[in-house]
Amino acid sequence: MKLLIAEDDARLLKSLIHIFERNRFLVDGVTNGTDALAYAKSNQYDGMILDIMMPGMDGLEVLRQLRASGVTAPAMFLTARTEVYQRVEGLDAGADDYLAKPFSTTELLARVRAMLRRKDTYVPDLLQYGGMQLDRSTYELSCGGAVQALSAKEFQIAELLMERPGTILSTDQLVAHAWGYDADVDTSVVWVHISNLRKKLNAIGAKAEIRFVRNAGYILEEKP
Numbered sequence: 001m002k003l004l005i006a007e008d009d010a011r012l013l014k015s016l017i018h019i020f021e022r023n024r025f026l027v028d029g030v031t032n033g034t035d036a037l038a039y040a041k042s043n044q045y046d047g048m049i050l051d052i053m054m055p056g057m058d059g060l061e062v063l064r065q066l067r068a069s070g071v072t073a074p075a076m077f078l079t080a081r082t083e084v085y086q087r088v089e090g091l092d093a094g095a096d097d098y099l100a101k102p103f104s105t106t107e108l109l110a111r112v113r114a115m116l117r118r119k120d121t122y123v124p125d126l127l128q129y130g131g132m133q134l135d136r137s138t139y140e141l142s143c144g145g146a147v148q149a150l151s152a153k154e155f156q157i158a159e160l161l162m163e164r165p166g167t168i169l170s171t172d173q174l175v176a177h178a179w180g181y182d183a184d185v186d187t188s189v190v191w192v193h194i195s196n197l198r199k200k201l202n203a204i205g206a207k208a209e210i211r212f213v214r215n216a217g218y219i220l221e222e223k224p
Contacts, residue, residue: 001046001116002026006036008054019105024137026156028180033057040066043176045073047116052079060093067094074115127162130208130222134162146204153178153193161220170217194218
């Protein structure tokens with residue numbers, strides 16, 4: 001599961017990223033509303049956690065614009081604004097939940113899990129293709145009882161390929177999914193991770209392979 005967290009307090013943002021990464025989430029973090037809007041429009045997130053009072057653009061306006069542009073990922077406001085009318089304003093802007101600061105870490109995690117379960121485009125923990133399974137909760141790739149553990153970047157690349165098998169994905173698309181849309185990543189780094197994934201596919205005896213299409217990108221498809 002991939003989350004976008006927008007929080008203008010850098011220390012709190014760092015803590016939130018740490019909390020969610022320790023609980024097997026993939027996280028992008030930003031500190032202002034302008035970046036939150038750009039990230040949410042340019043990436044596919046399973047959920048968003050937004051502060052309301054942020055520089056550049058407040059969280060309410062960010063979410064209004066996202067909803068107006070067709071972004072349906074569930075969103076939670078995590079904010080110090082706790083009056084009833086403020087909570088109503090947040091929910092009316094398109095939020096799925098609202099949690100006041102200070103908060104309990106266990107409650108935050110429980111609310112996010114519940115929010116993700118409720119979303120219309122619920123994403124299962126297991127992706128399956130070509131006789132193999134990718135477990136989003138353990139970062140493990142398996143086939144016929146054989147299991148290979150993936151690094152975080154290998155997992156993110158494999159996740160996108162398995163979500164869209166038979167589709168050519170450009171290097172830029174893989175970079176945006178695994179590193180963020182504005183990341184400065186050399187294409188050779190992507191090739192190294194693809195090479196490692198190919199070795200792990202072979203190790204578990206998968207019936208699928210990652211093929212490079214010249215001047216286009218990579219495609220996951222069943223072996224001939």
